[in-house]
Amino acid sequence: MSVPILAGDALTKAFGGTLALQGAGLSLHSGEVCAIVGENGAGKSTLARILAGILAPDAGTIAVDGMPVRWRGRRDAAAAGIGFVPQSLSFVTTLSLVENHLIGGAGWRADRRKGARTLQESCGRLGVALPLDVPLGRLSLPQRQLAEIASAVAVGARVLLLDEPTSALGPAEVDGLVAALRRLAASGTAIGLVTHRITEVLNGADRVSVLRGGRPVFDGPAAGLIADRVAHLMVGAAVPPGRRPAAPRREVRLQAERIVLEEGGTPVLQDVSLAVQAGEIVGVAGVASASQAALADVLAGLRQPRAGRVLLGARNITGDPVAALRGGVAHVPEERAAGVVPDLSLAENASLLRTGEPAFARFGLRRVRAEHRQGDRIAREWDVRPNRSGLAAGALSGGNQQKLLLGRELDRKPAVIVVHGPTQGLDIAAAAAIRERLVEAASEGAAVVVISADLDEILAISHRVVVLAAGRIADIVPLLDGAPDMVRLGRAIGGARSGPRAGTEPPAAPVAAEEAV
Numbered sequence: 001m002s003v004p005i006l007a008g009d010a011l012t013k014a015f016g017g018t019l020a021l022q023g024a025g026l027s028l029h030s031g032e033v034c035a036i037v038g039e040n041g042a043g044k045s046t047l048a049r050i051l052a053g054i055l056a057p058d059a060g061t062i063a064v065d066g067m068p069v070r071w072r073g074r075r076d077a078a079a080a081g082i083g084f085v086p087q088s089l090s091f092v093t094t095l096s097l098v099e100n101h102l103i104g105g106a107g108w109r110a111d112r113r114k115g116a117r118t119l120q121e122s123c124g125r126l127g128v129a130l131p132l133d134v135p136l137g138r139l140s141l142p143q144r145q146l147a148e149i150a151s152a153v154a155v156g157a158r159v160l161l162l163d164e165p166t167s168a169l170g171p172a173e174v175d176g177l178v179a180a181l182r183r184l185a186a187s188g189t190a191i192g193l194v195t196h197r198i199t200e201v202l203n204g205a206d207r208v209s210v211l212r213g214g215r216p217v218f219d220g221p222a223a224g225l226i227a228d229r230v231a232h233l234m235v236g237a238a239v240p241p242g243r244r245p246a247a248p249r250r251e252v253r254l255q256a257e258r259i260v261l262e263e264g265g266t267p268v269l270q271d272v273s274l275a276v277q278a279g280e281i282v283g284v285a286g287v288a289s290a291s292q293a294a295l296a297d298v299l300a301g302l303r304q305p306r307a308g309r310v311l312l313g314a315r316n317i318t319g320d321p322v323a324a325l326r327g328g329v330a331h332v333p334e335e336r337a338a339g340v341v342p343d344l345s346l347a348e349n350a351s352l353l354r355t356g357e358p359a360f361a362r363f364g365l366r367r368v369r370a371e372h373r374q375g376d377r378i379a380r381e382w383d384v385r386p387n388r389s390g391l392a393a394g395a396l397s398g399g400n401q402q403k404l405l406l407g408r409e410l411d412r413k414p415a416v417i418v419v420h421g422p423t424q425g426l427d428i429a430a431a432a433a434i435r436e437r438l439v440e441a442a443s444e445g446a447a448v449v450v451i452s453a454d455l456d457e458i459l460a461i462s463h464r465v466v467v468l469a470a471g472r473i474a475d476i477v478p479l480l481d482g483a484p485d486m487v488r489l490g491r492a493i494g495g496a497r498s499g500p501r502a503g504t505e506p507p508a509a510p511v512a513a514e515e516a517v
Ligand SMILES: Nc1ncnc2c1ncn2[C@@H]1O[C@H](COP(=O)(O)OP(=O)(O)OP(=O)(O)O)[C@@H](O)[C@H]1O
Pocket: 015, 016, 018, 019, 020, 038, 039, 040, 041, 042, 043, 044, 045, 046, 047, 385, 386, 394, 395, 396, 397, 398, 399, 400, 425, 427
């Protein structure tokens, strides 16, 4: 076989007492997409970051074109053509793609016109169209992901290491991204793709490298692998099938009435009405867009719509996050960084938003021991690894931060749960466990809104699916015994309106008990 462009061998890395990598390696060849998989905390990000020069290994070697190298930092690796797109996107959202490209990868000497031209070229190579001059904050998460990839390509990456670029994307966007990556690979780029999604491994990758507990357990061609085998390699066990939720109670807990929201003059939510009953799980599907995050924010009282109102029971919580929080609304945002504070410890994050409660404060002073007990308990119950309450949350792997965030929010036994991308970044076993927890919370009476790019996930646990298209409710599709009308659902997701006219859905429309079983 040809000499790999980038190869890491026998790499070892410890963080304090945690051995993140133990003798792991990876070879990336020109024209090849290699999926890097493993459960949460397996060491995938650590491996990618070592290869990209962000972290220094404790032991092991790295070679480029067969020649040993020793990165002194990210710049060394970038200069050798190693591009890296992190799990938490790094571009500044108030700046446009061109501006980010100029202050980041391209360097201050590059001029704007030339920067824009090379970005256009890399978008062309990827086969995607991105607005170059719009602040990134106005783009959807998948577009921002593509923007960082395009910028890495534009600075001449021969190797692209992507840390879970697809975890927040829906099936159509995943297909689009995988197709874009395949096009890039066909032009000679070597791609290392960290992912949890088995379909990507099977459909998008040429080769699969599996890590478990920091050790390499498999490296071989993707062809001939079946989903169960990949799942087994990743978690070392079979994943049990999930449970469906029981019928909801006929009591509307959360109600959004004719919500209208605009961002910079652009309509994001248009006449959106939704009623969620106690014990009900409503899934929100649709092509990933800014509307979904906006809906989550409005339901949690975090954003003031231009028109319409949000009721928690009889209480108006529109644009009032304190009333929403006090009334028992839990919110798990799409971007983990908005929910977990990386510099605070696991214990502090676990008790965040509760510091005023008597259990966590006495005479105005924090009860640090109580915070630690809370951190220990949540970490134990939610399988956050490593379970060390004093550890900075930023030192947890992405998936473990997600478990911590969900654990904190659901531990309050909220009346309403608004969760965006509940299992993003989680391995298949952890994702199944989280879905189980959401079903359990609904069985205990919570009204749950699950916004997810993963349609299978929505279909697995929801009573009804609300389809958002272009900021409007295109349809509300009931699930009978979990089996939706896929044609109707597909049409709605594609933007066709077939159900109730947007905004005219009766807010308190009860779900027939037989629909909800
Ligand atoms: N800066 C750090 N300080 C302390 N521990 C760390 C640090 N970075 C990573 N770790 C630990 O190293 C281990 C491997 O983490 P890594 O982020 O590489 O896992 P991962 O496979 O990418 O997981 P995920 O799928 O959840 O993102 C984890 O136990 C993590 O807590």
